[in-house]
Amino acid sequence: MRQGAARMWWRCAQFPLLALALVFVLTGASSRAARTLRIWGHQGQEGENHAMREIVVAFNRAHAAEGVSVEISFFPDFQYTEKIAIAAAAHDLPDAFEVDAPLIARYVDAGLLAPLDRWFGPADQTDFLPTLTEQAKIAGKLYSVAAYDSALVLYYDRAMLAAAGVAPPPADGWTWEEFLAACAKVRAAGVEPVALHMNESADEWFTYAFTPVVWSGGGKLIADDGLRVRGVLASAANIRSLTLWQTLFTRGFAATDPVDPNPFGHGKAAMDWSGHWMAQLHLEAKGAQLGAAPLPHVGAQPVAPCGSWCWSMSAHTKDPELAATWLRWVTSTQHGIVPLVRANGAVPARKSAFGEFPKYQRPPYALFRRQLETFARPRPQTPFYATLTQHFAAALRDIARGADVGGRLRMAENEIQKEIDRRSAHGSREAAR
Amino acid sequence: MTAWEKSRARAAPWFLLPALALLAVFVVWPMVRAAAWSFTSADLLAPERAHWLGAANYSELLTDARFRRAFGNTALFALMVVPVQTVVAFFLALWVNRPEPAWRWLRAVFFIPVIVSTPVLAVLWTLLYQPAQGEQMGLINAMVQAIGVPPQAWLRDPHLALPAIAFMSVWQGVGLQMMVFLAGLQAVPGELLEAARIDGAGAWGRVRHVIIPSVRNTIVFVVTVTTVLAFRIFVQPYLMTRGGPGRSTLSLIQSIYETTFLGQDLGRACAASFLFLIWVAFLTLLQRWIAGEERG
Numbered sequence: 118m119r120q121g122a123a124r125m126w127w128r129c130a131q132f133p134l135l136a137l138a139l140v141f142v143l144t145g146a147s148s149r150a151a152r153t154l155r156i157w158g159h160q161g162q163e164g165e166n167h168a169m170r171e172i173v174v175a176f177n178r179a180h181a182a183e184g185v186s187v188e189i190s191f192f193p194d195f196q197y198t199e200k201i202a203i204a205a206a207a208h209d210l211p212d213a214f215e216v217d218a219p220l221i222a223r224y225v226d227a228g229l230l231a232p233l234d235r236w237f238g239p240a241d242q243t244d245f246l247p248t249l250t251e252q253a254k255i256a257g258k259l260y261s262v263a264a265y266d267s268a269l270v271l272y273y274d275r276a277m278l279a280a281a282g283v284a285p286p287p288a289d290g291w292t293w294e295e296f297l298a299a300c301a302k303v304r305a306a307g308v309e310p311v312a313l314h315m316n317e318s319a320d321e322w323f324t325y326a327f328t329p330v331v332w333s334g335g336g337k338l339i340a341d342d343g344l345r346v347r348g349v350l351a352s353a354a355n356i357r358s359l360t361l362w363q364t365l366f367t368r369g370f371a372a373t374d375p376v377d378p379n380p381f382g383h384g385k386a387a388m389d390w391s392g393h394w395m396a397q398l399h400l401e402a403k404g405a406q407l408g409a410a411p412l413p414h415v416g417a418q419p420v421a422p423c424g425s426w427c428w429s430m431s432a433h434t435k436d437p438e439l440a441a442t443w444l445r446w447v448t449s450t451q452h453g454i455v456p457l458v459r460a461n462g463a464v465p466a467r468k469s470a471f472g473e474f475p476k477y478q479r480p481p482y483a484l485f486r487r488q489l490e491t492f493a494r495p496r497p498q499t500p501f502y503a504t505l506t507q508h509f510a511a512a513l514r515d516i517a518r519g520a521d522v523g524g525r526l527r528m529a530e531n532e533i534q535k536e537i538d539r540r541s542a543h544g545s546r547e548a549a550r
Numbered sequence: 551m552t553a554w555e556k557s558r559a560r561a562a563p564w565f566l567l568p569a570l571a572l573l574a575v576f577v578v579w580p581m582v583r584a585a586a587w588s589f590t591s592a593d594l595l596a597p598e599r600a601h602w603l604g605a606a607n608y609s610e611l612l613t614d615a616r617f618r619r620a621f622g623n624t625a626l627f628a629l630m631v632v633p634v635q636t637v638v639a640f641f642l643a644l645w646v647n648r649p650e651p652a653w654r655w656l657r658a659v660f661f662i663p664v665i666v667s668t669p670v671l672a673v674l675w676t677l678l679y680q681p682a683q684g685e686q687m688g689l690i691n692a693m694v695q696a697i698g699v700p701p702q703a704w705l706r707d708p709h710l711a712l713p714a715i716a717f718m719s720v721w722q723g724v725g726l727q728m729m730v731f732l733a734g735l736q737a738v739p740g741e742l743l744e745a746a747r748i749d750g751a752g753a754w755g756r757v758r759h760v761i762i763p764s765v766r767n768t769i770v771f772v773v774t775v776t777t778v779l780a781f782r783i784f785v786q787p788y789l790m791t792r793g794g795p796g797r798s799t800l801s802l803i804q805s806i807y808e809t810t811f812l813g814q815d816l817g818r819a820c821a822a823s824f825l826f827l828i829w830v831a832f833l834t835l836l837q838r839w840i841a842g843e844e845r846g
Contacts, residue, residue: 199811205595206816223814227595318789374680503812515795518706528796532616536813539610543591543603543817 151184154439155211157200159426160191161461168460172453176446187443195319198503205229212434213443216261217321218252218424219496219506222343225255226500231430232258236441244467248423252495261427262448265463268393268485268493269326269422270409271311277387278408281306290411290419293361300370303387310370311388312380315517320510324496325422326390327362327513332494334358334415338509339533343499344541347534350509351526358415359513360522373517396481397462409481411488421493425463464489504536588820595814607821617822619797620805623712627801628780630716631723635776636769638720639727644757646728647735657732661725668722672789675718679704679790705791708798715786715799723779727772734768735761770841777837778830802826 158169169189177186190211192200198220204210205227216224224230237259242250246266253261271290278285281303291299300310314322328338336355339346365371372380381389382402389395390412399407411419428447430440447453450470458465458474464485471477477486499505512529516522588607590600611617646657663671680688681703691701704714738761746756762769784803787793793800806826810819 202594202811202814206597224595227593227599229595320792376677376680503814507808507812511792511794514792518703518795520795540591540813540815543601543606 151186152436152439154185154187154213154436154443156187156189156443157211157214158189158191159197159215159217160193165457165461166191168456172447172456175452176443179446180442185439185442201229208433210431210433212436212440213428213430215426216429218261218263218427219321219324219502221253221261221427221429222255222498223500223502224429225260229432230260231432231434231437231440232260233262233430233441233444234259236445237262244469246423246464246466246468246489248489248493248495249427249466252424252498253427255498261429262444263425263427263466264448264453264457265425265461265466266423266489267325267425268464268488269329269391269412270393270481270484270488271412272381272389272391272395272399272481273408273410274381274384274387274403275406275408277308277384278303281308281387285408286410286413288410289414291413292417293358293413293415296413297361297364297368297370300365301368304368304370309372309380309386311365311390312375312386313365313371313390314375314378315371315373315514316375316378320506323510323513324506325424328496328509329412329420329422329494330358330362330415331355332420333412333418334361337497339497339499339501339505343497343501344537345534346505346530346537348530350530350533351523355526356523359516359526361415363516363519363522366517367519393464393485394462396485400481407481409484411484411492419488419492421488422496423489423493424495501533501537501540504533508532584820584823587817588824590817592816592820593814594810594816594819597816600817603817607818608825611818611822611825616797616800617805620800620802623798623800624781624783624802627712627716627719627783628777630713631719631780632773632776634716635720635724635727636772639724639772640731640769642724642728643731643735644761647732657728660728663722664725668785669789671718671722672786675786676705676790679714681706706795708795711791711795711799712787715783715790718790719780719783719786723776727776730772730775731765731768734765738764766841770837774834774837777833781826781830781833 156173158166160166169191173187173189180186197215198217201210201214201216201224210229216230221230241262242259245262249261249263249266250259253259253263271286273285275285278299281299283299283302286295286299303310313326317323324338331338331354334354334357336352336358337349340349366373377383377385379395379398380386381391382395382398389399396409411421414420428444430437430444434440447457448466450465450467450473454465454467454470455473457463458470464482465471465474465477468490471486474482476482496502497505508529512520512525515525587597587600589603589605590607591603592600642660646653646660678688678690681691681701687701688704690704695701702710705711742760742764743756746760751759782803783801784807787799787801788804788807791799793804802822803826806819806822809815809822813819
């Protein structure tokens with residue numbers, strides 16, 4: 118009877134035991150043979166993802182002899198930040214991952230990112246566009262690198278402006294008075310003056326696209342310490358700048374709820390407040406009629422935004438050398454920048470890479486490069502960026518729909534400051550900066 | 551107790567164990583963790599960097615203008631939706647409660663919005679509510695204009711946005727409650743209706759004195775479920791207005807979601823979730839208590 122039970126037990130258990138033994142053998146063998154780096158990227162357009170997968174394949178091929186490989190996972194844009202947050206909470210961050218530029222300060226504050234200066238020295242740092250290093254440097258240390266940056270300009274249709282009797286903007290762009298006067302003439306000619314893409318669902322569009330209006334008027338969203346908006350966001354200068362911006366809607370120069378995502382390309386609007394991502398499409402639609410100028414400015418000088426997806430290294434990676442090897446690969450001109458920029462049309466991150474792209478000699482691309490090297494500014498570095506952009510974008514939406522500019526900015530200012538004060542008082546941010 | 555019964559009693563815990571273990575791991579433990587976090591300043595990106603705050607998260611939430619507004623909006627939304635949706639669903643169910651096949655089609659028509667995905671409907675209704683003049687004007691403004699009311703900026707007017715979303719939600723949800731009422735109506739004894747008719751009760755009399763008492767439990771169920779669902783409103787205002795204009799359509803769930811993933815303030819988000827849980831549990835118990843009392 119006993120013996121029978123034992124035999125029975127063995128008969129049931131032998132397969133699981135064998136399988137377990139096999140797993141031990143296999144994992145033991147594989148962990149000796151190869152090192153695998155986990156990386157995460159945002160899911161962009163299909164072409165961009167394809168290019169990224171090809172870059173990974175090329176990296177793995179080049180490093181096969183060393184037994185090193187990279188494993189990439191993509192997550193959709195709108196879930197990406199949540200995914201990072203959950204992984205950080207669970208101590209399950211990948212070795213290297215993409216971050217959205219304005220969130221770098223927050224991740225550094227939470228201790229998620231490793232400084233990269235060891236692997237990207239002065240030679241690299243001066244080769245990157247100044248906007249990228251400025252955005253990525255916190256307390257003097259570099260926390261991210263990138264393969265590309267972004268640019269935002271005012272596209273215009275020469276023929277449509279001429280038909281309305283408007284001369285094209287000068288090389289440094291119009292002032293707001295000139296811009297509004299031009300809009301009035303275009304409107305009088307029966308054409309929608311400018312597309313501002315107010316139906317964009319992401320908050321970030323508003324902060325990215327319209328903070329330059331605030332900057333050009335001499336204002337800021339938040340003080341340089343990244344901890345104070347009171348008296349900064351609802352300043353007299355900002356109220357003046359955003360009142361000018363509101364004029365676009367009150368005078369019917371721009372739609373508050375556009376239905377067409379590309380009215381400029383479809384010949385319904387004479388100007389387009391839009392980014393590098395539309396350049397190719399607009400060139401195809403307009404040819405020589407396409408013009409591009411810096412954004413209209415409240416003060417004397419134009420200002421442009423910048424920033425896009427960057428690459429960072431987890432502070433907790435077990436293999437920083439390998440992670441750095443990947444970061445060097447994906448931000449090198451040959452292996453990373455050329456294929457990615459060909460796929461997504463963004464602005465190359467390295468000055469030395471522009472030689473690979475002859476079109477950067479011509480408009481509108483030449484303007485992208487010029488503004489990133491001279492008058493573009495990164496969005497504010499603050500651990501409270503998410504709160505800031507959320508409330509600022511909500512304020513812009515309401516201002517476009519006719520809210521009182523001063524009152525609405527003060528409301529946003531109060532909400533943001535309360536959040537900053539509360540969290541600072543609770544000491545959730547210790548020894549942050 | 552026989553030997554067999556004894557061995558059965560001994561075996562019982564082992565059969566319960568898997569279910570209890572799963573419950574403990576996936577329900578009890580996360581709740582305990584969340585409860586613990588709700589008393590700290592835990593940061594979503596670095597939860598271990600938490601300081602004990604006592605009840606500060608709770609007391610701050612109760613006085614926080616944004617959270618209170620979110621609660622007020624959600625309660626107002628429930629007050630608009632629950633009575634209307636229940637009454638309309640009840641009368642729709644009465645109306646379509648006929649055996650002929652043609653009525654089955656009508657039931658399906660009322661039920662369709664329930665199965666269509668909410669984000670799709672949110673986009674559709676945003677277009678329907680479009681305030682612009684001319685060719686871009688939404689259907690709803692075209693309709694109100696036809697009856698002599700000037701077109702409104704439905705989703706942009708702080709006073710109209712929440713009622714507009716409530717209207718859309720009733721339209722979307724009423725089919726489900728109608729189906730529940732239909733099931734309840736099947737249980738109304740035909741003899742009772744027959745007897746009431748012979749006794750001279752009119753249509754309204756039969757509804758009032760026969761049908762409503764017979765479907766009392768269904769009504770309690772529908773009101774409870776609709777209330778809980780109404781308090782969980784999120785997708786429609788999030789997609790249609792982002793909680794705006796101002797804070798006029800900010801829902802409780804949106805405020806908790808934003809605290810978690812935008813503010814990344816885990817402690818406060820946990821506290822808000824517990825307040826929400828306590829409130830919904832209280833409402834459910836209250837409704838059961840009222841219903842039970844009336845029945846007795």
